[in-house]
Amino acid sequence: MIHFQSAEMTPLQRWRAILSGDPVDRVPVFPFAFGHNAILFGYPNLGDLYSKPELAYKTQIVAREIYGWDQPLFFWSPSWGITEYGGKSLFPYNPKMMSVTMVEPAVKTPEDAERLEVPDPKKDPNMIEAMKWMKKAVENKEMPMFFLSGGWLTNLDKIVEIQTVMRWIKYHPDLIKKLLAKTVEFAVRQTELLISEMGADTWIAMEATPTDSNTLISPQTFEQIVLPSAIAVHQKVLDLGVPMWFSHFCSNQNGNIKAGLIDRIPMGRPGIIHFGPEVDLKVTVERFGKKNIVIGNIDPPSIMLQPYEEVIKLAKADIEKGMYSPRGYIMGVGCELPPRTPTANVYALVKAAREFGRY
Amino acid sequence: MSQKEILEKLTNAVVAGDRDACAGLANEALKAGVDPYVAIMEGCSKGMEVLSKRYDTGEAFVPDILVAADAMNEAIAILKPHMKVEKATTKGKVALGVCEGDIHDIGKNIVKILLDAAGYEIIDLGPSVPVKTFVDTVREKKPEVLGISALMTFTMFGMPEVIDALKDAQLRDSVKVIVGGGPISAMFAEKIGADGYGNNGPEAVRLVGRLLGEKGGAQ
Numbered sequence A: 001m002i003h004f005q006s007a008e009m010t011p012l013q014r015w016r017a018i019l020s021g022d023p024v025d026r027v028p029v030f031p032f033a034f035g036h037n038a039i040l041f042g043y044p045n046l047g048d049l050y051s052k053p054e055l056a057y058k059t060q061i062v063a064r065e066i067y068g069w070d071q072p073l074f075f076w077s078p079s080w081g082i083t084e085y086g087g088k089s090l091f092p093y094n095p096k097m098m099s100v101t102m103v104e105p106a107v108k109t110p111e112d113a114e115r116l117e118v119p120d121p122k123k124d125p126n127m128i129e130a131m132k133w134m135k136k137a138v139e140n141k142e143m144p145m146f147f148l149s150g151g152w153l154t155n156l157d158k159i160v161e162i163q164t165v166m167r168w169i170k171y172h173p174d175l176i177k178k179l180l181a182k183t184v185e186f187a188v189r190q191t192e193l194l195i196s197e198m199g200a201d202t203w204i205a206m207e208a209t210p211t212d213s214n215t216l217i218s219p220q221t222f223e224q225i226v227l228p229s230a231i232a233v234h235q236k237v238l239d240l241g242v243p244m245w246f247s248h249f250c251s252n253q254n255g256n257i258k259a260g261l262i263d264r265i266p267m268g269r270p271g272i273i274h275f276g277p278e279v280d281l282k283v284t285v286e287r288f289g290k291k292n293i294v295i296g297n298i299d300p301p302s303i304m305l306q307p308y309e310e311v312i313k314l315a316k317a318d319i320e321k322g323m324y325s326p327r328g329y330i331m332g333v334g335c336e337l338p339p340r341t342p343t344a345n346v347y348a349l350v351k352a353a354r355e356f357g358r359y
Numbered sequence B: 001m002s003q004k005e006i007l008e009k010l011t012n013a014v015v016a017g018d019r020d021a022c023a024g025l026a027n028e029a030l031k032a033g034v035d036p037y038v039a040i041m042e043g044c045s046k047g048m049e050v051l052s053k054r055y056d057t058g059e060a061f062v063p064d065i066l067v068a069a070d071a072m073n074e075a076i077a078i079l080k081p082h083m084k085v086e087k088a089t090t091k092g093k094v095a096l097g098v099c100e101g102d103i104h105d106i107g108k109n110i111v112k113i114l115l116d117a118a119g120y121e122i123i124d125l126g127p128s129v130p131v132k133t134f135v136d137t138v139r140e141k142k143p144e145v146l147g148i149s150a151l152m153t154f155t156m157f158g159m160p161e162v163i164d165a166l167k168d169a170q171l172r173d174s175v176k177v178i179v180g181g182g183p184i185s186a187m188f189a190e191k192i193g194a195d196g197y198g199n200n201g202p203e204a205v206r207l208v209g210r211l212l213g214e215k216g217g218a219q
């Protein structure tokens, strides 16, 4: 057993060590905090956070310093996969909103779907702005960072109203496949652009997939409709030289796991796998831990609503299940940290890692 | 075909989401002299209930429910014009909406489909509904029940705000407030002074029936 008594690793050292399979002093912590960072800075709402990459950059760095967590920087185009295609979006300037919302879809009819063109990310001013801050992060050696990508139903529900997506799965499955192929192509174009601007080794492709979960669709639908494009987007991005995927397979994925569908998605070496709180972390470790870094999945609402002591217990339980996962483990929250989580409860995650997660 | 057979087939056609079969069977029901109200309640509506139970046990999924609702509506469109007037009046009015800031509306829509199938008139306020809209709706449209949905810890606190605003507007006693959605529990519902909580669609239907029954409004 290795002891780092005096020299604590820095968050970036820990993150890079986990990636390369080197020892870490303690369990790293990813709370999946985004909206929370704006609240921490006193913003009354999350509007600026989601629309201004500069603020996303700044708040992530300072929040990590305040709490001592290990989460690397996350970036996205504020166009959010909505306006690039011609849809309309609403930024969360209403203090009750938690994220960007699609208010008018680019695609309403099957004819619109057939006509839809794959956008050129170079023409998305929001993407250009996001890349400016990603380059800044490269200058400041904040690598590797994450960039939000994907070719999933969750990307499609930014283009077509989600209930229409659900109906077309039944009425026009081939149309859904065609649309998914367009989102795959868009992800590839974004990847090519990022690689030309900052290389392939400074960032990791990530995705979050609530609409593809078994909360909404069956494993059969996942296999027939989602899986082919998931495999395609992963393989293409890896072939372009991006080292790995970080997949947040959101919400209930138990049916997809049981049917062996997740195993068929190429993740890179290693991949980074993260399920919603509905999936038992033990299962994740057993099934995916040999080839992938696994991230824990403490229930987000509990972190916000339970008392501090209870959050410590939840974090401890996550550590106990994941800590010895063969290819590495990161303690984590099962989806985005609820933005208005009390500060002490966020700190409880780091505190638990320091107390119960030493190697 | 006997009435029993027609009703059974109608239920199965709804479960299968088969629009053409639903339309055919609705016409068949009319020809065979089946009371259209019975065809809707014991044929179509039952199909939605079966499916919704399957959703809860993980045997059916959201696309199945939406497509079944389309099929059911196909049959209802044919049957409803033939309903006797007194039966065509609904069992009661339910207003439904999702808390402000929350765009998760699939659950609310499923509750709506099931209540609709069970014979209630629905006022659908949509996703992300401001407190004031809930209150104005209660004042102006006078629903017997107000159903509020929330899927996020961020937005669920809109529920007590609606209840307080109803009290301020002297409207709280005029409506039963029910709540549901992912982070909501029976305990939370009780704490905020709601009249009921439902964990899923069929529970929402039973809850509304019970609350309106207590008021002596519906059978």
Ligand code: B12
Pocket: A097, A098, A099, A100, A101, A102, A154, A157, A162, A210, A211, A213, A215, A216, A250, A251, A252, A276, A277, A300, A301, A334, A335, A336, A337, A338, A339, B101, B102, B103, B104, B105, B106, B107, B108, B110, B111, B147, B148, B149, B150, B151, B152, B153, B154, B178, B179, B180, B181, B182, B183, B197, B198, B199, B200, B201, B203, B204, B207
């Ligand atoms: C699908 C989904 C989405 C879709 C929603 C599309 C839509 N139009 O609805 C999309 C992809 C857009 C989405 C986005 C986001 N999501 Co989301 N999403 C989900 C997911 C996976 C499923 C929700 C769902 O539809 N379930 C299926 C329906 C049928 O079930 P249901 O809603 O529970 O409804 C049933 C019962 O609850 C009940 N019921 C519901 N309402 C009512 C009302 C009454 C009166 C009654 C009696 C009963 C009742 O009956 C229904 C039928 O059985 C959940 C995970 C989960 N486990 O729920 C996360 C989840 C809700 N999302 C979450 C989050 C954080 C987000 C985002 C903020 C992520 C982000 N940072 O971008 C955004 C917010 C977007 C925005 N602009 O506000 C979190 C919320 C956590 C929290 N803080 O509390 C969840 C819980 C995931 C998680 N584990 O953390 N999401």
